[in-house]
Amino acid sequence: xALHPIFAELFxxxxxxxxxxxxxxxxxxxxxxxxxxxxxxxAEHPDYDASWEGExxxxxDNGLKAYASTHEALCEExxxxxxxxxxxxxxxKA
Numbered sequence: 001x002a003l004h005p006i007f008a009e010l011f012x013x014x015x016x017x018x019x020x021x022x023x024x025x026x027x028x029x030x031x032x033x034x035x036x037x038x039x040x041x042x043a044e045h046p047d048y049d050a051s052w053e054g055e056x057x058x059x060x061d062n063g064l065k066a067y068a069s070t071h072e073a074l075c076e077e078x079x080x081x082x083x084x085x086x087x088x089x090x091x092x093k094a
Contacts, residue, residue, distance in 0.1 A: 012016060041070065048061065
């Protein structure tokens, strides 16, 4: 069954949301393209962790994630986070 032309055009315009990301990793971080309303580019370190700390504090994470509007900016954000957390650098060599 073919899509109605209006829907086909809409899906084609949103093709970025389904295309594979190249490269899919940077310095061991998993990179994904976001979908609206999320940021355009997202990345998580393999040791990313979050926990629910109750109603007052909500979700708390270890900061090993990055968001940006372009792939290049995301790689720069990853570099900044890695500079803030040098103890995780050994992981990128593995």
